[in-house]
Amino acid sequence: KQEVTQIPAALSVPEGENLVLNCSFTDSAIYNLQWFRQDPGKGLTSLLLIQSSQREQTSGRLNASLDKSSGRSTLYIAASQPGDSATYLCAAVTDSWGKLQFGAGTQVVVTP
């Protein structure tokens, strides 16, 4: 059974620092991995989708890497801003229907 873990559970950094968020999964037979952002009381916003054949994806200040062999994905956010404060979730797809298996998330606070 797939287990998705995100460590740390919470992270606080000063504005301008780069953020590094970790996601690990126990079953390397994933189809893809998706990173989301969730603001308090709100829904999820998709940030990046990495297919199993890819090693990384980039969008603006965001870069996500995927290493299936080690069961890890990392989300990098460059030059963090207070507006980046949110909970970041990773989710792996391990069946062909596309259902997502989520980690518990990393709560990020960027202080001005």
Add this chain to the structure above:
Amino acid sequence: NAGVMQNPRHLVRRRGQEARLRCSPMKGHSHVYWYRQLPEEGLKFMVYLQKENIIDESGMPKERFSAEFPKEGPSILRIQQVVRGDSAAYFCASSPRGTTLYEQYFGPGTRLTVT
């Protein structure tokens, strides 16, 4: 192109009542997933539907919960005889295809409170 819409955004029910949660997928999307986020827990898959078909309901509690996605209209998640443990945020997501190639787009969620 409007995003995924869910209503109501907040729903309060007394124990024993029924709760109906609605999800309208993005235009052109015919695949819907429901997830539940219990307090202090992560998001868990509940059910995956295509128009008029339930494809995977492996995450649905065996009793009191049902889901449908009719040919016309929104997808409905129905909870009968609600209990306090059903209090949670319920999210739906839609996708143009039920495959692994496409992102899932999430709605804002329905926050159910059972008193």
